[in-house]
Amino acid sequence: MNIISYKKRALEINMMISHLLDQDARKTILTLCKEEFKEGIFAVAASSSHIRTLGEIEKRVDVTLILDSSTSKLSYQRRSLDKRAISILAVDRGTFEKDVEKDWLGGMLVESLLVPYEPLINERFLWRQEVKAKKRIIVEILDNLILEYPEMSREMLLKPEFFMWEAIARKASLYPPILCRFLDSSGRSLSRTAQKSVMRGFESAMKEIERDGLISFSNGYVKINGKYIDFIKRRKIRLLILLRNVRNSILRHTVEVFPKMMLSLFEDYTAYVRQSAIEGKILPQLEDTKRFIYIPTSSGLVSLSDKLTLSEFARRILSEERSLNIKVERLGGVLNSVYLVSLPGEKKNVVKVFKSWYGLKWLPLALWALGTRGFAVLGKTRLEREYTINRFLSSHGVRVPRIIHVSPTERIIFQEYVEGESLTRIIRRICSSSEDDDKLYSVIRKVGEEIARVHNLNVSLGDCKPENMKLTEDERICFLDLEQAERGGDQAWDLAEFLYYSGHYAFMSPIKVPREITESFLEGYLKAGGNAENIEKVRSPRYIKVFSFFTPPHILYVIANTCRKIVQEKSEK
Numbered sequence: 001m002n003i004i005s006y007k008k009r010a011l012e013i014n015m016m017i018s019h020l021l022d023q024d025a026r027k028t029i030l031t032l033c034k035e036e037f038k039e040g041i042f043a044v045a046a047s048s049s050h051i052r053t054l055g056e057i058e059k060r061v062d063v064t065l066i067l068d069s070s071t072s073k074l075s076y077q078r079r080s081l082d083k084r085a086i087s088i089l090a091v092d093r094g095t096f097e098k099d100v101e102k103d104w105l106g107g108m109l110v111e112s113l114l115v116p117y118e119p120l121i122n123e124r125f126l127w128r129q130e131v132k133a134k135k136r137i138i139v140e141i142l143d144n145l146i147l148e149y150p151e152m153s154r155e156m157l158l159k160p161e162f163f164m165w166e167a168i169a170r171k172a173s174l175y176p177p178i179l180c181r182f183l184d185s186s187g188r189s190l191s192r193t194a195q196k197s198v199m200r201g202f203e204s205a206m207k208e209i210e211r212d213g214l215i216s217f218s219n220g221y222v223k224i225n226g227k228y229i230d231f232i233k234r235r236k237i238r239l240l241i242l243l244r245n246v247r248n249s250i251l252r253h254t255v256e257v258f259p260k261m262m263l264s265l266f267e268d269y270t271a272y273v274r275q276s277a278i279e280g281k282i283l284p285q286l287e288d289t290k291r292f293i294y295i296p297t298s299s300g301l302v303s304l305s306d307k308l309t310l311s312e313f314a315r316r317i318l319s320e321e322r323s324l325n326i327k328v329e330r331l332g333g334v335l336n337s338v339y340l341v342s343l344p345g346e347k348k349n350v351v352k353v354f355k356s357w358y359g360l361k362w363l364p365l366a367l368w369a370l371g372t373r374g375f376a377v378l379g380k381t382r383l384e385r386e387y388t389i390n391r392f393l394s395s396h397g398v399r400v401p402r403i404i405h406v407s408p409t410e411r412i413i414f415q416e417y418v419e420g421e422s423l424t425r426i427i428r429r430i431c432s433s434s435e436d437d438d439k440l441y442s443v444i445r446k447v448g449e450e451i452a453r454v455h456n457l458n459v460s461l462g463d464c465k466p467e468n469m470k471l472t473e474d475e476r477i478c479f480l481d482l483e484q485a486e487r488g489g490d491q492a493w494d495l496a497e498f499l500y501y502s503g504h505y506a507f508m509s510p511i512k513v514p515r516e517i518t519e520s521f522l523e524g525y526l527k528a529g530g531n532a533e534n535i536e537k538v539r540s541p542r543y544i545k546v547f548s549f550f551t552p553p554h555i556l557y558v559i560a561n562t563c564r565k566i567v568q569e570k571s572e573k
Contacts, residue, residue, distance in 0.1 A: 025061075025084070030120060032079060033065050033088065042068035042093050043122035045112050064112040065090040066122075100133045107133075113201070114167060116194040127201075135205035138163045142214065142224060145293075146232040151388035151486075152408075153229055155295050156304075157221035162292035164195070164202050169289055221294070290409075295387070298402045298416075308407040308414075340417060348417035349404060352386065354379035354483065355411070379411045382483035386413055389459060389485040396457055398450065399478040418478050423447065423466035427502050430517065431509040441520045443471055448524025450477040451494060456529055460489030464497045492537035495525070499538065499563075500547035503555040514555050518562040532570050538563045 029046060043066040048059060061084050067073055069092040079086045091109055098104035100113075113130040114137075141163055146153045206222065209215050214228045290305040331338040337353040383406075390400045401415040423443075430440050447469060454461060461468075462484030470478045499518055506514040522535055537543070539560040548556060 026118075026120060029061065029063060029086065032086070033063065036077070036088070037065065037067060037090065040068045041121060042066045043125050044120040045117045045126050046120055047112055047115050047117040059084045061086045062112065063088045064109070064117075066096050066125075067092045069093065097129070100129050101136065103136070111171065114171065114198065116197040130201040131204045131208070134163075134167075134201045135208055137167050138202065138205055138209055139214065141166050142228075143232050146224065146229050149384060150229075150233055151384040152295060153224055154226055154388055155391055157218070157223060157294045157296065157301065159220075159292040159294075160203060160206060160222060161195075161199060162222075162289060163206070164199055165292065166289045167202075295406060295408075296391070297405055299404050302406050304408050306405075306407045307409045308405060308412070309410055342417075350401065350415045350417050352413045352415065352483075353411065354383040354386070354413070380408075383408065383411050383413060385462075385485055386481075386483040389482045389487075392487075393454065393457070393459065393479070393482075396453075398453060398457075399472065399476045400482065401478065401480060418470055418472060418480065420470035420472040420478065423469040423471065423477075424505070426471060427466050427505050427517065431506045431513055441516065443477075444517055444520040445524035445527075446471075446475075447477050447498070448521040448526075448530070449528040450479075451498070452525045452528035452530035454479070455491045455494070455531065455534070459485060459487055460491045461485050461494050462489060464494040465501050466498065491531065492534040492540075493543070495522075495534055496538045496543040496547070499559050500543070500551050500556060503551045503559050504547075506555055507552055511554070511558055514558050515562050518559050519566065522563065522566050526566075526570065532567055535563050536567050 026046075030044065033041060033044060045064045047062050063086065065088055067090060071092065072095055073090065073092045074095065075090045077088045077090075079088070089109070089112075095104070096109050099107060099109040103110075110129075110133045113126065113133050117126075119126045145156070149156070206215065206217075210217060214225060216223050216225060288305045291303050293304040294301040295304065296302075327340075327342045329340050329342075331340050331350070337355055339351045339353070340348055341351055342348040387403065387406055390403055393400050394402075401418050403413060403415055405414040406412070407414075426440055426443055430437065430444075433440075451461070451464070461479060461482065463481055468479065468481040470480060472478050499521060502517055502521075503514045506517070522530075525535070526532065544556055544560060
């Protein structure tokens with residue numbers, strides 16, 4: 001920070017928090033510190049809070065005193081000054097910096113830098129440590145967000161203040177009275193001045209993190225960089241252990257290192273609870289931090305805390321006068337959680353509700369494909385995949401339903417209804433036709449081309465049945481169901497599922513029908529740059545056994561043998 005910007009920041013800080021302590025109070029606090037510690041005072045920070053007890057406002061001042069000592073020192077005292085309770089936590093510089101950089105004592109020493117504070121001595125040092133601590137906290141929050149939303153984190157747009165409220169929410173979960181540090185002088189509402197004061201350190205930390213390549217800024221939002229998401233996903237097990245150790249260290253050191261401080265904390269907590277009971281209400285609560293996280297849809301940004309239900313969606317997109325004509329019907333079978341919302345003369349919309357089908361839907365499927373293919377069963381995971389892969393494929397020109405709205409809290413996605421003919425119906429037409437229909441086979445080749453395009457984007461569809469595809473009115477192939485899709489994944493499974501599942505409909509057809517369907521599909525797949533190794537894997541017994549329950553053995557043999565011949569012909573060219 002240059003001298004001009006440093007002086008400007010110092011002036012802004014003094015203007016914002018000068019109401020916390022008057023000049024006499026500052027002098028008295030410093031005098032108390034110097035009386036106790038004759039020499040070696042390196043930096044001093046003071047923060048004020050208001051707690052309403054028995055109808056009166058009790059003012060408290062917490063002082064963090066950093067000593068320039070070569071030996072480890074840690075002490076805690078509590079004094080009274082002009083009806084203020086003053087607590088002084090003294091620590092050597094080395095220990096303090098360890099807590100800033102490595103969360104060495106569970107962040108207990110750094111807490112003074114996360115709330116509105118007034119630098120009494122060595123403001124420059126305190127500012128550097130504040131930014132360093134907030135930078136570490138932001139990175140931890142980013143890591144947790146990636147672990148909680150491994151796919152959706154790629155699309156998230158975060159408001160900068162999200163990090164501040166998330167950090168405060170963490171502290172408040174262990175020590176609720178910390179909220180009092182953010183109250184105005186009335187002790188009844190959150191102070192905007194205090195929020196601005198705290199945000200300055202977070203803003204500076206975010207700029208450093210941007211230079212490190214972890215995040216980027218876009219129209220006032222923070223976006224997590226994809227390479228960093230991939231990095232965290234690879235090391236998630238080690239990170240989870242680290243976070244658990246940090247949580248344990250907070251509790252351990254609170255009890256072991258700060259016995260005197262614990263007595264003070266319990267007093268504050270008692271006052272906090274008593275205030276809530278006397279007034280019949282809770283102190284101002286932290287805002288839902290997910291309100292500051294957004295994901296894009298075709299109709300605009302949607303907050304991650306959105307709780308839009310099916311009925312509310314119908315009322316929102318349709319006028320009240322016509323709401324009685326809204327028609328909601330279930331699509332698919334009994335186990336399907338997909339609904340069609342329509343109004344005469346208007347566009348139709350599809351609503352997908354992602355429930356966790358442990359024993360009803362996905363578990364039998366998982367057992368059926370045991371050892372060959374794993375399926376996502378959690379509703380949250382499937383919603384993430386549906387949303388994220390849809391957005392990704394759409395951005396690369398692959399036809400998928402347009403996402404209108406997402407309600408992650410309710411686990412609902414609202415999509416456009418795609419008009420067109422199901423691939424299942426087209427394959428049935430091929431199987432029931434007594435003559436070759438080049439037009440229908442050209443559709444199968446087009447399916448192969450589109451799946452190759454998806455694979456070349458390093459995405460596997462996961463549930464590649466013909467019923468999950470449509471030939472649209474403009475002659476394009478549209479992929480409808482992406483809740484099992486993922487980056488990477490088993491691409492050979494996509495080919496095997498489409499071909500062997502299609503063979504199910506050729507039960508009563510001549511042998512040439514499944515062979516020509518396979519040839520047409522693979523011709524399109526290879527033409528669009530599909531990997532021949534995936535075709536070779538289709539012949540593996542691990543795939544064939546999965547579909548042997550409902551596709552006749554002779555059909556399976558024809559499809560597998562056709563795959564072998566096509567791979568062989570390609571290798572001979």
